[in-house]
Amino acid sequence: MKYEYSAIEKKWQKYWEENESFAASNDYSKPKFYPLVEFPYPSGAGLHVGHPRSYTALDIIARKKRLAGYNVLYAMGWDAFGLPAENYAIKNQVHPKTITEKNIDRFRDQLKSLGLSFDWSREVNTTDPNYYKWTQWIFLKLFEKGLAYKKEMAVNWCTSCKCVLANEEVVDGVCERCGSQVVRKVKEQWMLKITAYAERLINDLDGVNYIPRVKTQQKNWIGRSTGAEVKFETSVGSTLTVYTTRPDTLFGATYMVISPEHPMIDKYKESIENYEDCIAYREAAAKKSDFERTELQKEKTGVCIKGITAKNPVNDKEIPIYISDYVLMSYGTGAIMAVPAHDERDYAFAKVFDLPVIEVVKGGDIEKEAFTDIESGEMVNSGMLNGLTVAEAKKKIIEWLAETGKGEAKVNYKLRDWVFSRQRYWGEPIPLVHCDECGWVAIPESELPLTLPDVEKYEPTDNGESPLAKIESFVNTTCPKCGRPAKRETDIMPQWAGSSWYFLRYCDPHNDKELASKEALEYWTPVDWYNGGMEHTTLHLLYSRFWHKFLYDIGVVPTAEPYAKRTSHGMILGENGAKMSKSLGNVVNPDDIVRDYGADTMRLYEMFIGDFEKTAPWSTSSIKGCKRFLERVLGLVEIATLEKEDEETERELHRTIRKVSDDIEQMKFNTGIAAMMSFVNFAYDKGGLTKEELKTFILLLNPFAPHLTEEMWELLGEKKPICEIGVWPEYDEKKLVDTSKVIPVQVNGKLRGTVKVAVGLDEAAVRAEAEKDEKIAAALAGKTVVKVIYIKDKMLNIVVK
RNA sequence: GCCGCUGUGGUGGAAUCGGCAGACACGAGGGACUUAAAAUCCCUUGGGGGCAACUCCGUAUCGGUUCAAGUCCGAUCAGCGGCACCA
Numbered sequence A: 001m002k003y004e005y006s007a008i009e010k011k012w013q014k015y016w017e018e019n020e021s022f023a024a025s026n027d028y029s030k031p032k033f034y035p036l037v038e039f040p041y042p043s044g045a046g047l048h049v050g051h052p053r054s055y056t057a058l059d060i061i062a063r064k065k066r067l068a069g070y071n072v073l074y075a076m077g078w079d080a081f082g083l084p085a086e087n088y089a090i091k092n093q094v095h096p097k098t099i100t101e102k103n104i105d106r107f108r109d110q111l112k113s114l115g116l117s118f119d120w121s122r123e124v125n126t127t128d129p130n131y132y133k134w135t136q137w138i139f140l141k142l143f144e145k146g147l148a149y150k151k152e153m154a155v156n157w158c159t160s161c162k163c164v165l166a167n168e169e170v171v172d173g174v175c176e177r178c179g180s181q182v183v184r185k186v187k188e189q190w191m192l193k194i195t196a197y198a199e200r201l202i203n204d205l206d207g208v209n210y211i212p213r214v215k216t217q218q219k220n221w222i223g224r225s226t227g228a229e230v231k232f233e234t235s236v237g238s239t240l241t242v243y244t245t246r247p248d249t250l251f252g253a254t255y256m257v258i259s260p261e262h263p264m265i266d267k268y269k270e271s272i273e274n275y276e277d278c279i280a281y282r283e284a285a286a287k288k289s290d291f292e293r294t295e296l297q298k299e300k301t302g303v304c305i306k307g308i309t310a311k312n313p314v315n316d317k318e319i320p321i322y323i324s325d326y327v328l329m330s331y332g333t334g335a336i337m338a339v340p341a342h343d344e345r346d347y348a349f350a351k352v353f354d355l356p357v358i359e360v361v362k363g364g365d366i367e368k369e370a371f372t373d374i375e376s377g378e379m380v381n382s383g384m385l386n387g388l389t390v391a392e393a394k395k396k397i398i399e400w401l402a403e404t405g406k407g408e409a410k411v412n413y414k415l416r417d418w419v420f421s422r423q424r425y426w427g428e429p430i431p432l433v434h435c436d437e438c439g440w441v442a443i444p445e446s447e448l449p450l451t452l453p454d455v456e457k458y459e460p461t462d463n464g465e466s467p468l469a470k471i472e473s474f475v476n477t478t479c480p481k482c483g484r485p486a487k488r489e490t491d492i493m494p495q496w497a498g499s500s501w502y503f504l505r506y507c508d509p510h511n512d513k514e515l516a517s518k519e520a521l522e523y524w525t526p527v528d529w530y531n532g533g534m535e536h537t538t539l540h541l542l543y544s545r546f547w548h549k550f551l552y553d554i555g556v557v558p559t560a561e562p563y564a565k566r567t568s569h570g571m572i573l574g575e576n577g578a579k580m581s582k583s584l585g586n587v588v589n590p591d592d593i594v595r596d597y598g599a600d601t602m603r604l605y606e607m608f609i610g611d612f613e614k615t616a617p618w619s620t621s622s623i624k625g626c627k628r629f630l631e632r633v634l635g636l637v638e639i640a641t642l643e644k645e646d647e648e649t650e651r652e653l654h655r656t657i658r659k660v661s662d663d664i665e666q667m668k669f670n671t672g673i674a675a676m677m678s679f680v681n682f683a684y685d686k687g688g689l690t691k692e693e694l695k696t697f698i699l700l701l702n703p704f705a706p707h708l709t710e711e712m713w714e715l716l717g718e719k720k721p722i723c724e725i726g727v728w729p730e731y732d733e734k735k736l737v738d739t740s741k742v743i744p745v746q747v748n749g750k751l752r753g754t755v756k757v758a759v760g761l762d763e764a765a766v767r768a769e770a771e772k773d774e775k776i777a778a779a780l781a782g783k784t785v786v787k788v789i790y791i792k793d794k795m796l797n798i799v800v801k
Numbered sequence B: 001g002c003c004g005c006u007g008u009g010g011u012g013g014a015a016u017c018g019g020c021a022g023a024c025a026c027g028a029g030g031g032a033c034u035u036a037a038a039a040u041c042c043c044u045u046g047g048g049g050g051c052a053a054c055u056c057c058g059u060a061u062c063g064g065u066u067c068a069a070g071u072c073c074g075a076u077c078a079g080c081g082g083c084a085c086c087a
Helices: A005-019 A050-067 A083-092 A096-113 A129-144 A194-207 A212-222 A247-252 A275-287 A290-295 A344-353 A390-404 A518-524 A540-553 A590-597 A599-608 A620-639 A647-665 A669-686 A691-701 A706-715 A763-771 A774-780
Strands: A035-037 A148-158 A163-165 A182-192 A224-234 A239-244 A255-258 A303-311 A318-323 A335-338 A407-413 A432-435 A439-442 A476-478 A485-488 A529-532 A565-568 A740-747 A750-758 A785-791 A795-800
Touching: A005 A096, A005 A590, A005 A599, A005 A706, A035 A050, A050 A529, A050 A599, A050 A647, A083 A096, A096 A590, A129 A148, A129 A439, A129 A540, A163 A182, A194 A212, A194 A224, A194 A407, A194 A540, A212 A540, A212 A565, A224 A247, A224 A390, A239 A247, A239 A255, A239 A335, A247 A390, A255 A344, A275 A303, A275 A318, A335 A344, A390 A407, A590 A599, A590 A620, A599 A620, A599 A669, A599 A706, A620 A669, A620 A691, A620 A706, A647 A669, A647 A691, A669 A691, A691 A706, A740 A774, A750 A763, A750 A774, A763 A774, A763 A785, A763 A795, A774 A795
Parallel strands: A035 A529, A255 A318, A529 A565, A740 A795
Antiparallel strands: A148 A163, A148 A182, A224 A239, A224 A303, A224 A407, A255 A335, A303 A318, A432 A439, A432 A485, A476 A485, A740 A750, A785 A795
C-alpha cells in the first residue's frame, strides 16, 4: 500500500476545516482544558521549523485531552505590531498593514498544512482595532489607577531604531533586535509601575507549576534584596539617604559615593567648591553607553565633592562624599555608604583614592582584599555590635536605626518600571491627550479604539518623535475634560502590550462589550498549560503576569495568576549545530519538509528529535526514519488479520498505551514515539495482530500523526472519524502483568548470567534456579557465600569470598 | 565574579527508586530482490583480545560510599544558559 501523504493530508485538513472539528465548545458544563502556545510575530521569512516544535507538542496534548473527553481551547493568533514590518514599510513605501496581512495569510496556510488542531474561529490579531481597543482599555485602567505615569528619565536609546528600549530589550549593551549601540538619553517616557507588583510577582511563583529554571530566572531578574535605608547628615544641613544590604558594617563606612546623576549636585551647587569638576565628570559618564560603562568596570573613577561632608550616624565621624559612576541612580537611592573593608567595589575605589579601610568583621585579611563573607566572622571596631555575628549585628543595628530615627529596614528590587512608550508608528496609539490646563487626560472609553491614522512617511524623526507627530489632524484635538484645544500623545505602545493579554481574548474573541465575558473567563482561565521560549521569561512572561495581576485587582479576571503551568522547548539548530540563519545558509523551510515527507512525518520527527526541553540540531537523514515508521504503520492494515487476541501482543499493546499516555503528559515525546516504534516492530515480528489491536494503536498515534491515523481508521471501516469519537485508550493493569521474568544474576556485583523464572518467586527458589546455570555455578565454585541480595522480580546478587 | 544546567557509541538520544548501560532511530558494513539503481527486507554494528566457547575494559577526569554507581557524595576539567559596579 503506497503512502500517499499529500492526498491524505489535504483530504483530512479539508474535513476538519469544513466541520470545524476542533472548535472549542461554549458548553461550560464540560471539564475544560486550556493549552497555550506563544502566538508568533508573522515575519516576512514565514514559519521557522522552531515554531512547530512548540505548536505540535501542545497539539498532541490538546488532541489527547479532546479524545479523553475534555472541552479544549487551543487557539492561534498574531502578534503583528512591531518593527520589522515598519522597517519594511520605510524601505518599500507600503503600509505596514499590507505587508502584515500578507505575512499572516502565509503563516496561517503554513500552520494549516501541519494539521495543527487550532480553533480558527478564535483567531486574534493584535493590530486589529477590535483587538487593540482592549489593549488601550487596559492601559487606561492602569492610568486611572496611577500605574501609568510619565517621567523624564535616562532611557536606553537605540541609535539605529531611533527608539527607546525597555531594559529587557538591551542585551550586552546593544539593541536586542538590531545589535546597534544603545546610548543613554534623557526623555519623557510613559512608564508602567511593574515594581509595585515586584513582591507578588516573586511570592506567587510558589503557587504555580513552572519549570524551575523559569522561576529562578524571574526571581533573579526581579532581584529582591533586604537591608536598610540609613540617613547620613551632611554639612549643608540636609540628610543623604543610602540603601545598604550590610547595615551591620556601618562602623566601617569611611566615605560615601553618589551617582553622577544624583540631584544633590545641583541642589547644593553653591556649597560645592569644585562644581565644575563634578559637572565635567557627570557629562563624561553620560556620554558612555551602558556597554562602555560596564566594560570599564575594572578601573574605578570618581571626583571628591569639596565643600560638603557627611557624618556617620553611628559615631559622628566626618567622612567625604565622592561622585562615581559605579553607583547607579536607578537602584536604591542613588547613593551608598562605602565600606571598603567589606565590599569589593568600595575596596577597589578606596585603593585608587587612598581612603581609609576599617575592618569591622574579623575573619579575612583586609590588607589584601575585601572580606565579604557573611556566614563567618565576628564584629569588631563596632561599638555596641562588637562580638556579635553578622546576622545578629544586622538585626541589632536595624533596631537601633529605627529607634533613633536614623534609618529603617528596607527591601529593594533590581526590577525597574517598564518603559512603555516607543517613538514609532506600527503599534497601539496611547489613548491620552495633553491639555495645558488639565495635564494628561484619558480619552473617554466610548472613543476607543483610538485608531492608528495613515501617514505618508514611516521614519521616526531625528529628534526622536514618532511619525504620528507630523499628522496634525491626529495630534490636534480637544481636552475631554475642559474642551479646550489639546494635543494627543504621539508615542505608541511597545510590542509587549498586545501580547500581555491575548490568551484572555481567545476565551471570547468577538465580544465588543468587554475584553471577554465574565462567564468565559470564569470557565477557561487560568491557562492550564503554557509552552514557550526561554527568551521570553523576563519579557513577555513577566509582563503578562503583571497585567494579569492588575486585571485581577480590578476584578476583570478571576485568578491572580494567568498560567497554571509553564514549560519550555529547546531551540532547533541547523544541521551543522549552529543557530539557523540566512547568512549561514542552514535554514530549513517547513514547506519543503511537508512537501517532501508530509506533515505527519514532520510532526513526528520534530517530536522524536530529542529531549523536548533541550536544543537539538536538525537532521535531514533522521526524518527518513520517521517516514519509514509511518509507512510501516500503514502496512499494518494488511497484517491486521488475526482473529484471536494473543496474550503477549495484548501485554505489549497495554504497555505501549501506558508509556505513550504517561510520556505525553511529561512531554517525553521522543520515548513515547520509540515505544510505538517498538510495538510496530513487535507486530511485524509476530506476523500480525487483530483489527481491534490495530485500532487501539491508531488512537495512540493519532495525536502525533493525525492525518494518517484518520485515513487508516476509515480504511478499517469506521464511519465516524477519530476527531469525533472522544475515546482515549485506557490500559488494563491486569494485562500488564508478566507470568515469568528474566532476572540478572550477579556474583560480587558483576553480571554472570540471567535466569528466567516465574514472577513472585522467593529468594531460595531463584537462587536454586541460578545455581543451575553453568556460568553462574562456575563463578561460585569453591567460594563461600557471604551474603545474598535479592530484590523480588528484579535482580539477584550473590556475594562470595 | 555569582547562580543554574549539561558531559553516555560514528550521530540524535534511552536508562522511575542506585539493580542487565547504549532502548528507539540515523549512519555505516554485509547479504537478498533487481539488467541496474531507488525503495523494501534480513544480518552485523561501544572498544580491545581470542579460531572459538569466552574474556577484559567502558557513561568527561580523579577519588569516595555501597553487595551493586551513568545515577549518590567530594574535588577537577570542559561546554551551555541566566545575572552582573544592583551597594
